[in-house]
Amino acid sequence: MEQTQLKEALEALKETGVRITPQRHAILEYLINSMSHPTADDIYKSLEGKFPNMSVATVYNNLRVFREVGLVKELTYGDSSSRFDFITTHHYHVICDSCGKIVDFHYPGLDEVEHLASHVTGFKVGNHRMEIYGTCPDCSTKETH
Amino acid sequence: MEQTQLKEALEALKETGVRITPQRHAILEYLINSMSHPTADDIYKSLEGKFPNMSVATVYNNLRVFREVGLVKELTYGDSSSRFDFITTHHYHVICDSCGKIVDFHYPGLDEVEHLASHVTGFKVGNHRMEIYGTCPDCSTKETH
DNA sequence: TTATTAAATTGTAATGTTTATAAATAGTGT
DNA sequence: ACACTATTTATAAACATTACAATTTAATAA
Incomplete structure (x- = not known):
C-alpha cells in the first residue's frame, strides 16, 4: 500500500527532473508512513537517527520541492509552525x-x-x-x- | 454604518471587562474602516502618525484580545504573517x-x-x-x- | 475631582520558525 | 569513471511573534 505510494512519488519526482537523494527518500517515506501531520521539525527529529548530519535546511528545502511538485500539502493553522501532509485522496x-x-x-x-x-x-x-x-x-x- | 460597528465593538469590550484605550479604539477603527485584511505590521505602520510611541507589542496584544472576545478573525495563510479581519457577516x-x-x-x-x-x-x-x-x-x- | 488599583502600554530582549548563502558533496546521463 | 549541476550542509540572518519588567493610564468609587 505505502510502497506503491512511495514508488509513485519517486516516479513523479523523476519526471519533474528532481534528483532522488537518500534524504528525500527518507522524508517522503516518513510523510507517507506517518499518519499524523508532522511539522518540519518533527521530520528533522525523526530522521536524526538515520541521518545524523542532515541539516534542517534540507528538510525545509525538500518540503518546498515536494509542495511545488504537488506531492505534499502545507497546512498553516494558527500555531507557530506549518504542518505537512502527503496528498493521497481528497480529504x-x-x-x-x-x-x-x-x-x-x-x-x-x-x-x-x-x-x-x-x-x-x-x-x-x-x-x-x-x-x-x-x-x-x-x-x-x-x-x- | 461603520460608526455602529465601532460602537458595538466598544460595547462588547466593555461587557467583557476589557478597558478601552486610545490605542484599542484606533486599532478597531482601522480594522473596521480598512476594507482590506491587514497584518499586524500594516496596522502598526498605519497608526504610526497618530501614535508615534505605540509599541508593536501593543498591536499584537490587542489583536489577541479582540480575537478572544470574538471581534476579529485571524487568517493564517501560507505567507509569513497573519492577517486580521473584523468580523461582520459570515463570509x-x-x-x-x-x-x-x-x-x-x-x-x-x-x-x-x-x-x-x-x-x-x-x-x-x-x-x-x-x-x-x-x-x-x-x-x-x-x-x- | 482625586485617589486607588488593577490593567494596559512601552521598550527591549528573547524565542522560534523559516530562509539565504557559500563551500563541500553527491546524483545523473554519457 | 567523468563531468556537470543539483543538492546538502553548516551557519548566519531575517522575520514574526512573545515574554518581561518598569512605567503609565483607564475605570471606579469616595
Whole structure:
C-alpha cells in the first residue's frame, strides 16, 4: 500500500527532473508512513537517527520541492509552525481546539462552492481549503466530569 | 454604518471587562474602516502618525484580545504573517495565487459539512474555515497577452 | 475631582520558525 | 569513471511573534 505510494512519488519526482537523494527518500517515506501531520521539525527529529548530519535546511528545502511538485500539502493553522501532509485522496481535516489533534475527514468536495465563487468574483478558481474545528471525543469527556 | 460597528465593538469590550484605550479604539477603527485584511505590521505602520510611541507589542496584544472576545478573525495563510479581519457577516475569502489579493465571498455556509464531520469523527464541531484559491481577473488578463 | 488599583502600554530582549548563502558533496546521463 | 549541476550542509540572518519588567493610564468609587 505505502510502497506503491512511495514508488509513485519517486516516479513523479523523476519526471519533474528532481534528483532522488537518500534524504528525500527518507522524508517522503516518513510523510507517507506517518499518519499524523508532522511539522518540519518533527521530520528533522525523526530522521536524526538515520541521518545524523542532515541539516534542517534540507528538510525545509525538500518540503518546498515536494509542495511545488504537488506531492505534499502545507497546512498553516494558527500555531507557530506549518504542518505537512502527503496528498493521497481528497480529504479535509477536523481539528481539536483543545488538544490540537487532527483527524482526516472524507467529503465529496465543494465544487459547487468553487463554481459560485468563480462566477461572483471573476476569479479563475483553482482549488480551495477547508478545516473544521471543534472538540474531540477525548477532550469532550475530560471536560464534562 | 461603520460608526455602529465601532460602537458595538466598544460595547462588547466593555461587557467583557476589557478597558478601552486610545490605542484599542484606533486599532478597531482601522480594522473596521480598512476594507482590506491587514497584518499586524500594516496596522502598526498605519497608526504610526497618530501614535508615534505605540509599541508593536501593543498591536499584537490587542489583536489577541479582540480575537478572544470574538471581534476579529485571524487568517493564517501560507505567507509569513497573519492577517486580521473584523468580523461582520459570515463570509469566505477568495485569494489570488498570483498577487495575493483577497476578495470577500458571501455564501450561505456549510452547516451540512459540519454536521457530517461531527457524525463521522465524533467531534463536537464548533466552526470551520474555508478559502478559495485562484487567479484574479487582473492577473488573468496579464498572463494571456 | 482625586485617589486607588488593577490593567494596559512601552521598550527591549528573547524565542522560534523559516530562509539565504557559500563551500563541500553527491546524483545523473554519457 | 567523468563531468556537470543539483543538492546538502553548516551557519548566519531575517522575520514574526512573545515574554518581561518598569512605567503609565483607564475605570471606579469616595
